Amino acid sequence: xxxxxxxxxxxxxxxxxxxxxxxxxxxxxxxxxxxxxxxxxxxxxxxxxxxxxxxxxxxxxxxxxxxxxxxxxxxxxxxxxxxxxxxxxxxxxxxxxxxxxxxxxxxxxxxxxxxxxxxxxxxxxxxxxxxxxxxxxxxxxxxxxxxxxxxxxxxxxxxxxxxxxxxxxxxxxxxxxxxxxxxxxxxxxxxxxxxxxxxxxxxxxxxxxxxxxxxxxxxxxxxxxxxxxxx
Numbered sequence: 001x002x003x004x005x006x007x008x009x010x011x012x013x014x015x016x017x018x019x020x021x022x023x024x025x026x027x028x029x030x031x032x033x034x035x036x037x038x039x040x041x042x043x044x045x046x047x048x049x050x051x052x053x054x055x056x057x058x059x060x061x062x063x064x065x066x067x068x069x070x071x072x073x074x075x076x077x078x079x080x081x082x083x084x085x086x087x088x089x090x091x092x093x094x095x096x097x098x099x100x101x102x103x104x105x106x107x108x109x110x111x112x113x114x115x116x117x118x119x120x121x122x123x124x125x126x127x128x129x130x131x132x133x134x135x136x137x138x139x140x141x142x143x144x145x146x147x148x149x150x151x152x153x154x155x156x157x158x159x160x161x162x163x164x165x166x167x168x169x170x171x172x173x174x175x176x177x178x179x180x181x182x183x184x185x186x187x188x189x190x191x192x193x194x195x196x197x198x199x200x201x202x203x204x205x206x207x208x209x210x211x212x213x214x215x216x217x218x219x220x221x222x223x224x225x226x227x228x229x230x231x
Contacts, residue, residue, distance in 0.1 A: 046100025
């Protein structure tokens with residue numbers, strides 16, 4: 001099931017549905033932390049082998065969409081079985097692999113390592129800020145979820161167009177938009193678990209992982225474009 005379609009069905013009052021929201025949220029955070037390991041492993045393998053270097057931007061984009069959506073479907077299909085966590089970790093490994101080309105480029109800069117650490121710290125800050133805000137917001141965020149879904153679809157279309165246009169200004173604008181939308185999606189996704197609208201920690205972790213991945217990637221693009229040291 002596509003995560004954006006799933007967002008349209010937001011329930012409230014987890015206790016009324018017999019959902020132990022604290023347990024779901026705790027397991028979600030544990031799985032997110034565990035997911036960092038295969039992500040780093042995939043990125044390391046990609047940089048070491050140069051797996052993506054022979055692919056054109058169009059081919060790597062096609063690989064990304066086929067692999068990512070295929071594995072996301074697999075996560076949803078196995079979320080209630082013992083295979084769910086394994087498929088989720090396979091998905092995060094693939095996402096790390098697809099991030100390796102960008103990381104390799106950034107690490108080639110004189111200040112590349114500091115840019116990556118800054119992007120990682122900024123992403124962590126966004127996560128903790130939005131997760132904390134989700135615990136105090138009382139209103140239903142289903143309306144915001146629908147608005148963000150439209151925004152992310154527009155950003156995806158704009159990104160595909162920019163593969164052929166190759167506009168730096170458009171890339172920066174898209175990165176700002178994706179970072180803002182994904183940051184708000186963290187708020188929506190954590191709030192969804194707290195309200196009992198998501199009672200499966202595997203799919204909850206999947207949604208929040210995608211949010212964090214997009215925030216990190218967008219922030220890294222912005223930092224590299226604005227302060228990357230190429231001398």
